[in-house]
Amino acid sequence: MPSLRIVLLALALASTAPAAAQGVGEGFDVLAYDLDLRPDLETGAVSARQAITFEATGESVDRLVFSPNALTISEARLGDQPVRVLATDTGIVFLLPQALPPGESARLEFTLAGMPARGVTLLPTGLSTGYFACDWMVCLQDAPGDKADLALNLYLPAGADSLGVGQLREVAPVAGGMAVHRWHSDAPTSPYLIAFAAGHFPAIRASTPYGELRFVDGTGNQADLANLFAQTEDMVAFFSDRAGLPLPPSGYAQLLVPGDEAQEAASFSLIGLDHLEAEADNPASAWVIAHELAHQWWGNAVTTQTWADFWLNEGITTFMVAAWREQAFGVQAYRDEVARLEARRARLEETGWDMPLAWPGRYPSLGVRRAVQYSKGALFMVRLRELVGEEAFWRGLRAYTQAHAGGTVTSRDFQAAIEAASGRDLSAMFDEWVYPSGRQALPPIPGSAGN
Numbered sequence: 001m002p003s004l005r006i007v008l009l010a011l012a013l014a015s016t017a018p019a020a021a022q023g024v025g026e027g028f029d030v031l032a033y034d035l036d037l038r039p040d041l042e043t044g045a046v047s048a049r050q051a052i053t054f055e056a057t058g059e060s061v062d063r064l065v066f067s068p069n070a071l072t073i074s075e076a077r078l079g080d081q082p083v084r085v086l087a088t089d090t091g092i093v094f095l096l097p098q099a100l101p102p103g104e105s106a107r108l109e110f111t112l113a114g115m116p117a118r119g120v121t122l123l124p125t126g127l128s129t130g131y132f133a134c135d136w137m138v139c140l141q142d143a144p145g146d147k148a149d150l151a152l153n154l155y156l157p158a159g160a161d162s163l164g165v166g167q168l169r170e171v172a173p174v175a176g177g178m179a180v181h182r183w184h185s186d187a188p189t190s191p192y193l194i195a196f197a198a199g200h201f202p203a204i205r206a207s208t209p210y211g212e213l214r215f216v217d218g219t220g221n222q223a224d225l226a227n228l229f230a231q232t233e234d235m236v237a238f239f240s241d242r243a244g245l246p247l248p249p250s251g252y253a254q255l256l257v258p259g260d261e262a263q264e265a266a267s268f269s270l271i272g273l274d275h276l277e278a279e280a281d282n283p284a285s286a287w288v289i290a291h292e293l294a295h296q297w298w299g300n301a302v303t304t305q306t307w308a309d310f311w312l313n314e315g316i317t318t319f320m321v322a323a324w325r326e327q328a329f330g331v332q333a334y335r336d337e338v339a340r341l342e343a344r345r346a347r348l349e350e351t352g353w354d355m356p357l358a359w360p361g362r363y364p365s366l367g368v369r370r371a372v373q374y375s376k377g378a379l380f381m382v383r384l385r386e387l388v389g390e391e392a393f394w395r396g397l398r399a400y401t402q403a404h405a406g407g408t409v410t411s412r413d414f415q416a417a418i419e420a421a422s423g424r425d426l427s428a429m430f431d432e433w434v435y436p437s438g439r440q441a442l443p444p445i446p447g448s449a450g451n
């Protein structure tokens with residue numbers, strides 16, 4: 001038993017200690033990110049003046065913690081009051097001058113500079129970014145549910161081209177032979193989808209009844225854009241019809257880049273030339289253009305609330321690629337893809353990691369996580385389609401997409417939409433495939449007894 005003196009000392013320390021430390025993203029909701037960003041197109045280094053408008057949601061919020069990155073953050077202020085910044089391995093901590101009550105909003109401003117550790121790729125004629133936005137700006141990398149408005153002003157050499165988020169509202173000359181490209185989001189966006197590209201990129205446009213398309217060449221090698229992206233318009237028509245929604249008002253761009261890149265962002269995707277060359281002799285094998293395009297609806301417009309339900313982004317998208325192949329190349333193309341999904345499921349079962357789709361734990365590898373969230377997720381969609389029938393399945397998917405566009409979702413939202421469309425209780429099937437039961441036994445870790 002501790003002595004009275006130690007107990008009193010502990011009580012004294014507890015009463016003077018700061019409020020319990022908040023984790024990354026806890027206690028506040030981001031409303032808007034505003035950046036004046038100067039990327040160095042030669043090196044990939046960045047400097048910026050950034051503002052974050054937020055609303056306190058927790059009790060007595062005295063700090064904001066954002067995802068860690070390798071940048072130097074300085075000159076932080078809240079209004080006219082200075083803000084202390086602590087950069088740690090687990091987060092960037094802004095210590096507010098006073099605690100804010102729930103519901104109060106405020107604007108944090110600071111500067112940043114440095115070489116991002118991830119997320120910036122140098123191209124032959126510029127650079128691109130994708131997925132790791134919070135490495136080149138300050139944001140919440142793992143909070144897909146905290147969508148926010150974005151104003152991104154890119155300061156670039158005069159004559160450069162750019163891709164950003166939403167609409168390019170203005171390109172205006174500024175001092176020093178530069179121009180500012182003012183991009184503004186169409187709708188609140190999840191941080192992992194914030195991206196830009198800048199450099200010299202030849203481009204062509206195509207108008208469709210479902211929105212404007214741009215095919216953009218980042219290879220520096222005069223790619224045959226019209227030919228490489230020839231299937232895109234048919235895909236847009238198919239996905240728009242199945243979603244019951246057109247593309248966003250600002251349209252959609254595809255940036256062709258060297259290598260095997262395949263990454264969606266809010267208003268454009270990075271498409272690796274290697275994939276398109278591999279698919280050239282067999283159009284029915286095409287997946288990368290369709291997959292990243294399908295994310296415009298499933299992933300970007302309708303976004304998983306947390307990573308635990310990431311299968312809603314990736315499983316539905318993987319399934320939609322199979323559905324597009326069926327539409328374009330016939331039912332055998334769909335059956336071939338279903339057979340590949342089943343083979344992947346069989347290999348997954350052998351690993352012992354055949355987890356429910358919404359299992360929130362840590363997978364042993366990216367490959368195993370993808371086998372669950374992408375392949376098993378798509379196979380679940382196949383089985384659901386078989387169970388409820390063609391008409392109810394597509395009507396349910398459309399209702400789900402329309403109801404949640406611009407928002408965030410959980411597996412329960414998807415279940416509710418398919419149940420409403422089919423008039424069936426699907427809880428047994430969702431319990432079998434989707435929801436963790438709390439009984440999932442992890443495979444033994446080699447070298448340990450396990451339990």
Ligand SMILES: [Zn+2]
Nearest residue numbers: 291295314317
């Ligand atoms: Zn994907």
